[in-house]
Amino acid sequence: MSYSNVKSEQPTSSAPIPPAHLLKFLIPSLIGVLLFLVPFQVGDSINIGMGLMADGLQTLLGSALPAIAVVILCLSVVVTLYAKIAQPAWAKSGPFHEMFDVGAIWVVMRVLGAIFVLMTYFQFGPEFVTASFTGGVMLNDLAPVLLTFFFFAAVLLPFLVEFGFMEFIGTMVRKPFRVIFNLPGRSAIDATASWMGSGTVGVLITAQQYEQGYYNGREASVIATNFSVASIAFSLLVINFVGINHLFVQFYFTVVVSGLIAAVIVSRIPPLSRKTNDYYEPVGCQLSEERNENVGLFRYSLLQATRRAGSAPGPRELARLALLNVIDIFLTLLPLVFAIGTVALILAEFTPLFTWLSYPMVPVLELLRIPEAQAAAPATLVGFADMFLPAVLATNIESELTRFVIACLSMTQLVYMSEIGALLLKSKIPIKFWELAVVFLLRTAITLPIIAFMAHTFFF
DSSP: OOOOGGGOOOOOOOOOHHHHHHHHHHHHHHHHHHHOEEEEEEETEEEEEHHHHHHHHHHTTTHHHHHHHHHHHHHHHHHHHHHHHOOOOOGSSSSSHHHHHHHHHHHHHHHHHHHHHHHHHTTTOOHHSSTTHHHIIIIIHHHHHHHHHHHHHHHHHHHSSSSSHHHHHHHHHHHHHHHHHHSTTTTHHHHHHHHHHHHHHHHHHHHHHHHHSSSHHHHHHHHHHSSOOOOOOHHHHHHTTTOOGGGGGHHHHHHHHHOOOHHHHHHSSOOOGGGGOOTTTTOOOOOOOOOTTSSOOHHHHHHHHHHHHHHHOOOHHHHHHHHHHHHHHIIIIHHHHHHHHHHHHHHHSSSSSHHHHHHHHHHHHHHOOOOHHHHHHHHHHHTTOTTTTHHHHTTTOHHHHHHHHHHHHHHHHOOOIIIIIIIHHHHHSOOOOOHHHHHHHHHHHHHHHHHHIIIIIIII
């Protein structure tokens, strides 16, 4: 389905804007912008409003968060097995049907996630599961962040996406985004939310927009794999970890330039270019960004925004949707993240798989004049398992230039299975595991030479 199939009423320049709809657009959207898109300086770090709330909840709950993760993953298995075996009425239709009446592979993944988290929390079973750098990373490092971030993202995202802000920005920047990225203008919000907050937040927005009929399958796949950039806060963490914090400006400039070039190219080549323009079938296309030329761009954008705000759900419906989002994320996404993430970390830490796969990268790095190519090669591919693993491997490398290249590359590859990949596979977005692997390799092939060139030419 394409935009040409959408029947939409074209407003005229004289179309009135009801004051109530204008306020309903402005107030919640302003709250959403302040929560997701405005960075704050907090001590030596940069964060956003939602991130500060998540950090506050993380501090409040502290050491209880891993135990909460254990309870949630075990509850997910119990509810899923009950829904599959007993088939109660609530599991046969409605939102819980999609959450818990799932195929065998998803049941296995949920059970596997629960087993991993129990083994890690109670420290029993093989060390390759319970080690601090495999299951321990998932339970003690990632779980607290995901639980708090996902909770507030699920509850607060409606301020950003339900009251017209996506329509306003999307219409304003439609033309440049169509020309540069062949994407709707509203995808600018996904990228900004990722940049200021978290890549997972960007994917959550994209998945919701696809399921609501605002992106087609190709657009959602492109946006999720090319615009879910790592946040400024995570970028600061990475460069501090590898010991190049004095090069932050050069580092982030390189990430932005190489990332944008990769987005332009990857969106136009297979496998993403071969995705169909079909919309999520249950809802169809809900958006037309085509503008009546007799209406000014700003006014038309405002008309689109206030029209959406006027039909936005009320407080009761928003609360119901937020609760369903929280249940969906906690009971169906987190087990998948734990299962895939733990397996990926085991393969990275306890097997030579990524070392073997990285052998072809050694001559490539030598051709690009990257020092310590043999040591750096595994770090160029291990990011597919987890975004932070390249930084861990880079700490053993003496060359500052090599650490700079690895840190930049890890931030531009974007697709990593411990979080983004798991979230995408669980979502309705039509993208497969092998396509995620190909996109990861394509982004690596495109951004690595650019990063190396900029490092040699401008900074070292």
